[in-house]
Amino acid sequence: AQKITQTQPGMFVQEKEAVTLDCTYDTSDQSYGLFWYKQPSSGEMIFLIYQGSYDEQNATEGRYSLNFQKARKSANLVISASQLGDSAMYFCAMREPFKAAGNKLTFGGGTRVLVKP
Amino acid sequence: GAGVSQSPSNKVTEKGKDVELRCDPISGHTALYWYRQSLGQGLEFLIYFQGNSAPDKSGLPSDRFSAERTGGSVSTLTIQRTQQEDSAVYLCASSLVGLAVGTDTQYFGPGTRLTVL
Numbered sequence: 544a545q546k547i548t549q550t551q552p553g554m555f556v557q558e559k560e561a562v563t564l565d566c567t568y569d570t571s572d573q574s575y576g577l578f579w580y581k582q583p584s585s586g587e588m589i590f591l592i593y594q595g596s597y598d599e600q601n602a603t604e605g606r607y608s609l610n611f612q613k614a615r616k617s618a619n620l621v622i623s624a625s626q627l628g629d630s631a632m633y634f635c636a637m638r639e640p641f642k643a644a645g646n647k648l649t650f651g652g653g654t655r656v657l658v659k660p
Numbered sequence: 661g662a663g664v665s666q667s668p669s670n671k672v673t674e675k676g677k678d679v680e681l682r683c684d685p686i687s688g689h690t691a692l693y694w695y696r697q698s699l700g701q702g703l704e705f706l707i708y709f710q711g712n713s714a715p716d717k718s719g720l721p722s723d724r725f726s727a728e729r730t731g732g733s734v735s736t737l738t739i740q741r742t743q744q745e746d747s748a749v750y751l752c753a754s755s756l757v758g759l760a761v762g763t764d765t766q767y768f769g770p771g772t773r774l775t776v777l
Contacts, residue, residue: 578765588751588768595763634703646691646755646764647716650703 546570547635547651555657556625563610564620564654566635572596576638577618578648579609583631591633594618622656630658662686664769666752672775673742681737681772685754692735693755693766694719694727698748706750709735742776749773 546569556562568577579591594602594609602609610619622629632655636648665684673679685692694706705719709729720726724743729735739746753766 576763580768585770586749586773587770588753590765590767593763593765636703646766647693647705647708647719648695648766649705652702 547637547649549633549635549651549654551654552652553655553657555659556622556629558627558658558660559624561621561623562625562656564622564633564635564656566618566620566651568616568618568635568637570616570637577609577611578636578638579607579618579620580634580636581629581631582634582653588634592620625656625658627658627660630656632656664752664754664767666750666769666772668772669770670773670775672777674777675744676741678738678740679742679774681739681750681752681774683735683737683752683754683769685733685735685752686767687733689754689756689767690732691755691757691764691766692729693753694735694737695751695753696748697751697771701748703751706737739774742774744776747774747776 548567550565575596577594581589592602592604592607592609594611601611606623608621632653634653635651639647667682692709697703707727708716711732712729724740727737749771751771753768755764755766757764
């Protein structure tokens with residue numbers, strides 16, 4: 544079974560500083576996808592970044608980058624130059640390998656980030 | 661373009677009543693997913709549609725839960741004889757192809773907050 548672990552339930556970060564959110568996963572499959580989503584207090588889930596298990600380079604999207612260490616089964620999200628609007632809950636998720644189950648996501652427990660001015 | 665929409669945004673019902681939750685996916689997205697977010701259980705997958713078919717219903721917690729999708733578009737999640745433990749935010753997502761290959765990002769709606777009294 545898939546399992547995603549986010550060990551940091553909450554953290555503070557100073558505005559304009561970088562923050563790293565931890566995510567480790569457990570799978571015996573070779574082909575999988577890793578996603579990060581942001582959930583502000585308004586509730587919607589916003590897609591941030593994707594990393595495929597066979598991607599050789601770490602994914603980047605603007606201020607978001609993913610520190611992918613396949614051997615350690617970790618996919619940490621790095622947010623650079625934090626902004627007040629980055630205050631939210633962040634979820635790491637893994638996509639099941641190709642099966643009839645399609646593109647189902649398994650989520651970690653989330654990390655709440657509060658950016659301080 | 662328009663994102664995923666869900667209605668109602670909030671629903672309060674009495675224990676034992678039936679409720680229907682609606683999801684309008686992004687136009688052209690063939691895959692549709694329902695998830696549930698609750699304090700105790702985090703984010704859980706419920707059901708996945710590819711077109712009008714549901715190849716994976718493994719996450720439905722009991723036979724009181726059912727879902728359908730018509731015209732490859734709108735989906736309705738029905739909960740019969742609601743219980744207090746059904747209280748949660750029900751999130752709908754859609755993706756372009758629904759296959760576990762490449763990015764095929766799931767885009768989420770704002771959710772329906774269900775409260776069972």
